[in-house]
Each structure stands twice: as structure tokens, then as C-alpha cells.
Amino acid sequence: MKTAMASRETADRKWVVIDVNDKVLGRAATQIASILRGKHKTSFTPHADCGDFVVVVNAEKVKLTGKKWADKLYRHHTQFPGGLKTFTAQQAVAREPTRLVEDAVRRMLPRTVLGRELMRKLKVYAGEQHPHAAQQPQTIVAKDA
Numbered sequence: 708m709k710t711a712m713a714s715r716e717t718a719d720r721k722w723v724v725i726d727v728n729d730k731v732l733g734r735a736a737t738q739i740a741s742i743l744r745g746k747h748k749t750s751f752t753p754h755a756d757c758g759d760f761v762v763v764v765n766a767e768k769v770k771l772t773g774k775k776w777a778d779k780l781y782r783h784h785t786q787f788p789g790g791l792k793t794f795t796a797q798q799a800v801a802r803e804p805t806r807l808v809e810d811a812v813r814r815m816l817p818r819t820v821l822g823r824e825l826m827r828k829l830k831v832y833a834g835e836q837h838p839h840a841a842q843q844p845q846t847i848v849a850k851d852a
Contacts, residue, residue: 735769738847740812756824
């Protein structure tokens, strides 16, 4: 018997909407990353892009546990001497509401060309509206604690 290996061409891609309103960031991000990679499918192939497109709505209403709103730090370097920028999770959401979800999912994907391809299939929106209704996405409830 030959093992069936999925490829980008043979992958059956669907569109999925996940509402992260009042969901814990890490738990929602692991579910999103798993769907992007295609781990929920029987035809999962680690080296191929065989996952689904994911639309995340209500990203600004994601929940962090404990004191992470004030204590969790995000860092960014401008690549100039002394260019380290540090800000809290609360400041990150105030600047760019989708940043927390995107960063959490990006860090759960492979740090390769495949990971960058998978990130292109992630669409994150701060509110409930999204422009992907034409793709007829199915709604999935994000897992909670």
C-alpha cells in the first residue's frame, strides 16, 4: 500500500469563521493554528499546505488571563542602534486590535516558508464584519477553558 500524501493542488480547502469574543487568546490561537496547518484532516501532510482558510472576528475582544493586560510585554526592534520598542498587551490592542491574535498564531506555526504561506490564509478582523461572505465560510466556536 502506498501512503497518500496531500499536496497544495490536491488539498480540499474550506473557509472557516472563528469568533474569539471573550475567548482565551492562547487556546483560540492553538485551534486557529491547527486549522491553518490542516491537522484536523485525515489527509494531513506536515510538509504541505493542506489547511483551511481562517477568518477571525472580534479580535479586539479576546481575553487574557491573570494580569497579562498590564504585565505581558511585546517587543519590536527597528534595527537601528537603541531601537528596541516595548509595549504592553493593552497598548498593543489600542494601536492595532488584531495584533495579539496574529502574533499568537504566527508563533505557533513553523518558522519556514510554509509558515509564511499559512499566515497568508489567516484573515483577522477587529469587529464582527468581514468581506469573505462570498466564500460561504462555516462558523466554528473557539474552544474555551
